[in-house]
Amino acid sequence: MPARPAPPDADAPAADAVLDLRDVRKGYREGDATRDVLRGASMRLGRGTVGALVGRSGAGKSTVLNLISGIDQPDDGAVVVDGQHLERLSERERTLFRRRHIGFVFQFYNLVPTLTVAENVRFLLDLNRAPDAEARAASLLADVGLADRADAFPDRLSGGEQQRVAIARALAHDPALVLADEPTGDLDARTGRQILDLLEAMTRERGRTLLMVTHDENTLDRVDTVFRLADGRLEREEGGGKRQECAPRPVAARD
Numbered sequence: 001m002p003a004r005p006a007p008p009d010a011d012a013p014a015a016d017a018v019l020d021l022r023d024v025r026k027g028y029r030e031g032d033a034t035r036d037v038l039r040g041a042s043m044r045l046g047r048g049t050v051g052a053l054v055g056r057s058g059a060g061k062s063t064v065l066n067l068i069s070g071i072d073q074p075d076d077g078a079v080v081v082d083g084q085h086l087e088r089l090s091e092r093e094r095t096l097f098r099r100r101h102i103g104f105v106f107q108f109y110n111l112v113p114t115l116t117v118a119e120n121v122r123f124l125l126d127l128n129r130a131p132d133a134e135a136r137a138a139s140l141l142a143d144v145g146l147a148d149r150a151d152a153f154p155d156r157l158s159g160g161e162q163q164r165v166a167i168a169r170a171l172a173h174d175p176a177l178v179l180a181d182e183p184t185g186d187l188d189a190r191t192g193r194q195i196l197d198l199l200e201a202m203t204r205e206r207g208r209t210l211l212m213v214t215h216d217e218n219t220l221d222r223v224d225t226v227f228r229l230a231d232g233r234l235e236r237e238e239g240g241g242k243r244q245e246c247a248p249r250p251v252a253a254r255d
């Protein structure tokens, strides 16, 4: 297997962080009370790195994703994505930012059933009025091994194939950050591993940053950084991917 390029340091200065959450607080009103979900959560992920977000059900992982993608706003703290403070933008500006700078991969693929595979991939490109939508979609479909299914509708594809289309769609507009919410949660173990291989390779090759929500501890062996959400705060741990990069190489492999 060819050596993987060393990931940039996940502790990189904020200027190189694609994702930078600083002391974020978020609560939801419940009648007269407020449920505090995030109580000073911070995380930083450098350019070209892969992170995992883990935590028990109800810990607040979706809340974190909603803040990073600008769907929701923090009560306090900063949410900086690719240098942009999302908490300073209007809802409309956040929507435009999301369309241009963030890609999504969902557990249940979320392809548009009435659009062909190629149309799904180029969906955001068309919305962003990108001039090269057709060629770019074709190239990405080739990259995920589905060039011959471009004109099929999603319901003709297996779950793994649909998730491949979703990966192509997530990268089509060349986003700085890809968010994946349980991307293998609906797939059998073998297909899930193939999808993770593809997602990781496609984002790393392009120097994109990937954050995955996962319940699968095996996934943690391949990421650079693990963020564990508990009691409203994020704890940072080194993932297996980073450990591999840091491990001394065998003597025979040295230059």
Ligand SMILES: Nc1ncnc2c1ncn2[C@@H]1O[C@H](COP(=O)(O)OP(=O)(O)OP(=O)(O)O)[C@@H](O)[C@H]1O
Pocket (backbone or CB within 6 Å): 028, 029, 035, 037, 055, 056, 057, 058, 059, 060, 061, 062, 063, 064
């Ligand atoms: N819009 C909302 N209004 C009120 N409470 C909410 C809202 N969204 C989330 N919550 C509450 O906030 C807490 C965190 O929810 P969240 O969905 O972020 O957790 P999660 O870690 O993603 O859980 P799961 O793994 O089960 O999807 C939960 O107690 C949930 O009930």
